[in-house]
Amino acid sequence: MHPDCPPTFKLTGKIMLDIQEIKNRFIHELAAAGSLYDLQQIRIKYLGKKGILTAKLKSLSTVSESERPAFGRLVNEVKVFIENETDARERFLKRIELDKKLASEALDITLPGKYTAAGSVHPINRVLKEIIDIFVSMGFDIEVGPEVEQDYYNFEALNIPKDHPARDMQDTFYINDDVLLRTHTSPVQVRVMEKKKPPLSFIAPGKVYRCDADVSHTPMFHQVEGLMVDTDISFSDLKGILEVFVRRIFDKDVPVRFRPSYFPFTEPSAEVDIGCILCGGTGCRVCKGSGWIEVLGAGMVNPRVFEMAGYDPDAYTGFAFGMGVERITMLKYSIDDLRMFFENDIRFLRQF
Ligand code: DAH
Numbered sequence: 001m002h003p004d005c006p007p008t009f010k011l012t013g014k015i016m017l018d019i020q021e022i023k024n025r026f027i028h029e030l031a032a033a034g035s036l037y038d039l040q041q042i043r044i045k046y047l048g049k050k051g052i053l054t055a056k057l058k059s060l061s062t063v064s065e066s067e068r069p070a071f072g073r074l075v076n077e078v079k080v081f082i083e084n085e086t087d088a089r090e091r092f093l094k095r096i097e098l099d100k101k102l103a104s105e106a107l108d109i110t111l112p113g114k115y116t117a118a119g120s121v122h123p124i125n126r127v128l129k130e131i132i133d134i135f136v137s138m139g140f141d142i143e144v145g146p147e148v149e150q151d152y153y154n155f156e157a158l159n160i161p162k163d164h165p166a167r168d169m170q171d172t173f174y175i176n177d178d179v180l181l182r183t184h185t186s187p188v189q190v191r192v193m194e195k196k197k198p199p200l201s202f203i204a205p206g207k208v209y210r211c212d213a214d215v216s217h218t219p220m221f222h223q224v225e226g227l228m229v230d231t232d233i234s235f236s237d238l239k240g241i242l243e244v245f246v247r248r249i250f251d252k253d254v255p256v257r258f259r260p261s262y263f264p265f266t267e268p269s270a271e272v273d274i275g276c277i278l279c280g281g282t283g284c285r286v287c288k289g290s291g292w293i294e295v296l297g298a299g300m301v302n303p304r305v306f307e308m309a310g311y312d313p314d315a316y317t318g319f320a321f322g323m324g325v326e327r328i329t330m331l332k333y334s335i336d337d338l339r340m341f342f343e344n345d346i347r348f349l350r351q352f
Helices: 013-032 035-048 052-063 068-104 122-138 187-195 235-249 305-307 325-333 338-342
Strands: 146-151 178-180 200-209 220-230 256-263 264-273 292-301 318-322
Touching: 013 035, 013 068, 035 052, 035 187, 052 068, 068 256, 122 220, 122 235, 122 256, 122 325, 178 235, 187 200, 187 220, 187 305, 187 338, 220 235, 220 325, 235 256, 235 264, 235 292, 256 292, 264 305, 264 318, 292 305, 318 325
Parallel strands: none
Antiparallel strands: 146 178, 200 220, 220 318, 256 264, 264 292, 292 318
16 A cells, blocks of 8 residues: 555555556656646646546546545545645746756856946036135135127227237137137127126136147136126226135235236226246246246226126126136146146046
8 A cells, every 4th residue: 555545545446446547657658747837737637627637526526425534535635745845846947947048147247247348527627626615615606608790790899909919818719700710708798798787796607619739728728717807896906816716726925916907898907917836936948047937918998898787887896707628737736738628538637
């Protein structure tokens, strides 16, 4: 007698053998099931609604009354056996499949990595951001204006009429008689004054264009304009602000000097020099032996500019300044060829 069939059952040999046969066949088929699909087929075959064991249970009524309890019990035991075995086989097959999947997806951590070149901030943008931060920390707003500008804003409204010699100082890309690429950021002064009433203080960073190219000139470069207007702005305010700016941007206690100059839109006008940060003022190639380097143009806003922008020149005073970002960057990092900024040579750009 089979150990799964307790001897207390009084079943006729025929029924016993029948069920034993089912169990044997199941064991056989289960051992041959190599995939979860095979396993599922077996489950359906034995335990499904129309499965072999289900049919056996349904045939309970056809078994003689004396044999029925033992028969029911036996069929149930085989059913539980088949359930447990298929579950165990399922866990086993799943583990094998997972192992296979892990093996096929295995990473070879000894392979060299794929190198992705990381970008970095261009030196001009880096210094531009520093300039902006310094002025913003002193309460200046930021304004912008168009790069394709009207002759009126670029020249006329800045007190540079058509035949003015100052126009020759800035070789202009004209689009037509009235439209051009702005040669400086100063037109933003006028555009903002037309829109806003004093008091105001802002800087206007941006690209400017001049028809010029050599070691110290590129057709496009960057400027930062500044304007402060109120009822009692004086030249000493201009001096104070620019001295703070120069000392902060160059990280040093550099000497600053204001030299009389001329710009049509400021009166009086000045050029701002700093003690040469390369030679410390003793004289070198960069400062051309003078010990001083020019970094800014500035002055008190010309009353005629106020008039044209619609401000009462008797009620308001103001200062303006303009600087070249490339120039400040070259000084900060001791770069002696302006064109390096725009050649996109990665060996140069990596140094920042
Ligand atoms: N716009 C002048 C230039 O590009 C620079 C300048 C000088 C701007 C004096 C100013 C200023 O606002 O007051 O050469």
